[in-house]
Amino acid sequence: MQWVVQNDCHRLASELRALLDNPAVEVSSVDQLTDECILVTYAAGNEWVEEHECSNIVLSLWTTSVARLHLLRLMQTVARAQNSVLIYTDTDSVCFAHREADGCPLQTGPHLGDLSDEWPDHELVEFVSGGCKQYALRMRHRQSGEEKTVLKVRGITLSADACQLLHFDTFKRSVLHYAMCHSNEDDDDDDDICSILIEYPNFLRPNIKDGTVISVKLSKRYRPIVTKGVVGINAIVHDFGFIKA
Structure with a gap:
């Protein structure tokens, strides 16, 4: 829900304070549209989480x-x-x-x-992973012999513009640099070598003040990260506590 207070500054301040202090509502954002107008977005608060009639936390825990x-x-x-x-x-x-x-x-x-x-119709030729939820595949079709690459990176939208900078070859190069730096126990690895700057020239974002949707430039930086083990020689990730035989 949205609520607009305008014209009277004293009324604006008092009603805004009352809304912010109201335990029955949860305010998500406060945007100043003009010097005399403020837009408040809020929802009714609920102290108790109401389960959907088709859901059950016990069944979810057991299934997982x-x-x-x-x-x-x-x-x-x-x-x-x-x-x-x-x-x-x-x-x-x-x-x-x-x-x-x-x-x-x-x-x-x-x-x-x-x-x-x-991928039942393809033969996996090469696999590269930079950590959890980030990997790339190079495959070959079993009949035609045509090669295909697939890239999955959590948190990054692989649009046409992004794929010009982040693709199988650049992803592999970044992962290999990261593995080489960490296998040598070099904590001062060069971020410029391991990371890839991705730019979205036309990223849609709402403009609350004008009530419109605008296109802005957005930048994200990809970098491999391994937090569930230790990167050893030949880019092999060992579990914490691993003892070399």
């Missing part, structure tokens, strides 16, 4: 816990298989390498809880 255990079993299967290497895992996916002569250690299926091949 079982899913994590299921993912752990998949990881253990790959790690224990001969000539198989676990490369990357996400919430519901596993990326690994194996020798074709030994067969795939994991099987796909059509049922609930079974795995599916995300």
Whole structure:
């Protein structure tokens, strides 16, 4: 909900103060439109979280816990298989390498809880990851031989302008520089080498004062980050507490 106070400055201050001190509402923003007009955006407050009739926190916790255990079993299967290497895992996916002569250690299926091949018509040629939720794939079509690249980076919209600066090759170069700096235990790594500046020339943003939507220039900086382990030699990430045999 939005509320506008204008004309009378004394009334504006008193009513705004009353609204801000009202425990029954939650004010999200206060925007000064003119010297005599203020726009207040707020919503009715609620001390108690009302669950939707179709949701249940206990079922959500149980489902998430079982899913994590299921993912752990998949990881253990790959790690224990001969000539198989676990490369990357996400919430519901596993990326690994194996020798074709030994067969795939994991099987796909059509049922609930079974795995599916995300790219069944392609052969994975190269995989690069700069941390959680950021990875790039280079694949080759099994029949035509045509190569294809896929890039996924959380928090960055891969528009046409962004893809001119952030693509498979630049992403790989940034990750390799990051891995080289951290494997040498060099804390003074060059941010200009590891990071990529991405510019969006036409980013849509609301203009509250004018009540319009404007196009502005926006910049974001991508940089690999690994917080769930230690980057070792050959860009291999070891768990905290890892002891070299």
